[in-house]
Amino acid sequence: MELQQQLQDVQGRLHQNEETLAAEAEEQYAESWDNVSHMSNESCCGMEHIRDVEKDYKALQEESRRKKEFLDAHITTLKDDLKREHRSGCEARKKIAVLEKDKTDLEARMHAAEDKLQAINTEMTCPVCWSSPITHLWPCGHGLCRECKVLNKEAQDVTNEEEDLDIWFNCYDEQYHCPVCRRHCNQEYPLGNLHLLKKVTEILTPDV
Structure with missing residues (x-):
């Protein structure tokens, strides 16, 4: 009986220990589950935050891409405008150079014409008084x-100032001579041999 009692006591203690261990295990499991649940919630929150950050990054990346495309297109337009302005500027400079050359040539012709006109006026001025025209x-x-x-x-x-030119020359005697070349005034020198006409012709003849 004593041995059986001891066996029962041992079994009772074992059962008690089993219940204690089971209770402790259940408590530890519950605590572990709470920890896992908390970690899972934190992980979910972290993942949501990561997804939000990734979404914002993609949106920023897309906005940057659109801005880059806009800037590239704007830069291309500005480059094209600059090229057109450069070509227009080159053409304008060429036209200006041509106009300046034409102006220079025109001024040279005007000066030449003025010189010729001055030379003609000189030739047409009386060589005796140098004040009145011939x-x-x-x-x-x-x-x-x-x-x-x-x-x-x-x-x-003959003293009539209005007389005809030929009549005046016919009245001259050989003793009178030209005040310029000192040639005698006779009819051996035909009127067609005009010094003045030759000089004016030389002045008006273009230089070759």
């Missing part, structure tokens, strides 16, 4: 103004 010609081709003609023919019988 109105009458000697047979040699040199000319005189009306006033100097009168002074040079005071020794002649």
Whole structure:
């Protein structure tokens, strides 16, 4: 009986220990589950945060791509405009150079024309007084103004200032000569041999 009692006591203690261990195991399991659940919740929150960050990053990346495309297109447009302006500027500079050359040539022609006009005026000025234009010609081709003609023919019988040129020359004797070339005034020098006409022709002839 004593041995059986001891066996029962041992079995009772074992059962008690089993219940204690089971209770402890259940408590540890519950605690572990709480920890796992908490970690799972934290992991879920972390994953959601990561997904939000990833979403924001993708949105930022897309916005950056659109801005880059816009800037690239704008830069291309500006480069094209700059090229067109450069071409237009080159063409404008060429046109300006042509116009400046035309202006220079025109000024040169104007100066040449002024010089020729001045030379003609000089040739058409009376070589005696150098103030009045030539109105009458000697047979040699040199000319005189009306006033100097009168002074040079005071020794002649004809004094009418309005007389014909040929009549005036016919009235000259060989003793009178041209005040320029000193040639005698006779009819050996035809009126067609005009010094003045030759000089004016030389002035107006273009240089080769």
